[in-house]
Amino acid sequence: MSAVRTRTGRSKRRLTGQNQIPEDVPEPPRRGLGAILVLVCILVYHNCLYCGFVFDDISAIKENRDLRPQTPISNIFLNDFWGTPIHKVREFHP
Numbered sequence: 508m509s510a511v512r513t514r515t516g517r518s519k520r521r522l523t524g525q526n527q528i529p530e531d532v533p534e535p536p537r538r539g540l541g542a543i544l545v546l547v548c549i550l551v552y553h554n555c556l557y558c559g560f561v562f563d564d565i566s567a568i569k570e571n572r573d574l575r576p577q578t579p580i581s582n583i584f585l586n587d588f589w590g591t592p593i594h595k596v597r598e599f600h601p
Contacts, residue, residue, distance in 0.1 A: 560568065568574065571590040573582045586592055 567588055572578055573586050573590045582590075
């Protein structure tokens with residue numbers, strides 16, 4: 508690498524042909540990182556899979572008409588979090 512001065516006086520490093528990173532540098536081990544991440548997520552959240560709905564979950568999930576298969580997907584952007592038209596309520600949660 509060689510340093511090159513810019514107009515502002517700062518030096519900028521530039522790779523030259525002789526100072527490139529050698530190709531035989533080993534990469535850090537990445538095998539299994541995805542599997543470990545999935546396993547950690549399952550361990551952390553497995554107990555919530557068997558719990559019921561609480562607070563506003565029933566109105567936001569079970570009774571929300573926007574989440575039914577026969578409702579067009581565009582309704583998600585026209586209604587609030589609970590399926591009420593946005594012009595009736597003064598909040599919007601996509």
